[in-house]
Amino acid sequence: xxxxxxxxxxxxxxxxxxxxxxxxxxxxxxxxxxxxxxxxxxxxxxxxxxxxxxxxxxxxxxxxxxxxxxxxxxxxxxxxxxxxxxxxxxxxxxxxxxxxxxxxxxxxxxxxxxxxxxxxxxxxxxxxxxxxxxxxxxxxxxxxxxxxxxxxxxxxxxxxxxxxxxxxxxxxxxxxxxxxxxxxxxxxxxxxxxxxxxxxxxxxxxxxxxxxxxxxxxxxxxxxxxx
Numbered sequence: 001x002x003x004x005x006x007x008x009x010x011x012x013x014x015x016x017x018x019x020x021x022x023x024x025x026x027x028x029x030x031x032x033x034x035x036x037x038x039x040x041x042x043x044x045x046x047x048x049x050x051x052x053x054x055x056x057x058x059x060x061x062x063x064x065x066x067x068x069x070x071x072x073x074x075x076x077x078x079x080x081x082x083x084x085x086x087x088x089x090x091x092x093x094x095x096x097x098x099x100x101x102x103x104x105x106x107x108x109x110x111x112x113x114x115x116x117x118x119x120x121x122x123x124x125x126x127x128x129x130x131x132x133x134x135x136x137x138x139x140x141x142x143x144x145x146x147x148x149x150x151x152x153x154x155x156x157x158x159x160x161x162x163x164x165x166x167x168x169x170x171x172x173x174x175x176x177x178x179x180x181x182x183x184x185x186x187x188x189x190x191x192x193x194x195x196x197x198x199x200x201x202x203x204x205x206x207x208x209x210x211x212x213x214x215x216x217x218x219x220x221x222x223x224x225x226x227x
Contacts, residue, residue: 008122011035011052013043013069014084015061019107023056023084026111032118039063044072049151051132051139052079054122057101059085059092067099074100078143080125082117084109135168135226138212152210159184159195160203167216167226176223200224 010032014020024034037046041063047055055073059066070081080103083096088106096104102121105114133140139148145161146153156164166183167175181196200216207215217225 007031007033008053009033009035009050010118011037011047011050011055013037013039013055013061013066014058015039016058026115030115043069044076047073048076048153049148051141051148053126053132054118055079055081056084056118057081059083059087059096067095070096070099070101076144078125080121082121084114133165133168135171136215138168138207138215140164140168147207147210149207149210149212154206154210156203156206157199159199160206163199163203164216167224171226174219174223174225180224 010027012020012023012027012034014023020036024036027034035046035050035052037043037050039062043063057066057070061069066083066085070083073079073081081101082103082105083093083101084105084107085092086107093104102125103117105117132142137149140161141147142165145156145158147156147164148154162183163180166180177196184196184199204216207213215226217227219225
């Protein structure tokens, strides 16, 4: 994205193919990655697999309407949603906000205004480092303790999340067991060395289940590293 080192992923849910193609080209031109899912009842599954940073959502869709999909997304995610629709009544706008939308833009829209609104919503929704970090195909969602690899998602415990987050943020660096122990300090209770080992092993098993067998490497007597 221009002016940022974060590649934001935007899911476009729009049934007008001509308009959708123009919108996709505009977004790519301005440095966004575009996700274009099939418009069927499995849209929520596509959402879970791709983990977009923002959704552009039409209301009039062939399967269910945009309000329905917004409600379904809100059950599992706080990702920002902007309704982009030809329906311009105040009731539609109120409904869009009521079901969980972050903004509402009517067609036809000015492309520069749309880009400005997208940028504003992204700035409000994400810190400078984003709510998702990625490395070697693995995406860790900082908001809900989930991680995704090649479309396979797993839930992490709080301690598993802390371990993976710290190692991913320090990828390429050898992290000692003592450093990881400090990351697991919780409610004034310091976890013992065996607890760290248990959590590391559980995390590795979960990563193996989604296809990552050697994501966390052990340097015996020194610590752990993600390369």
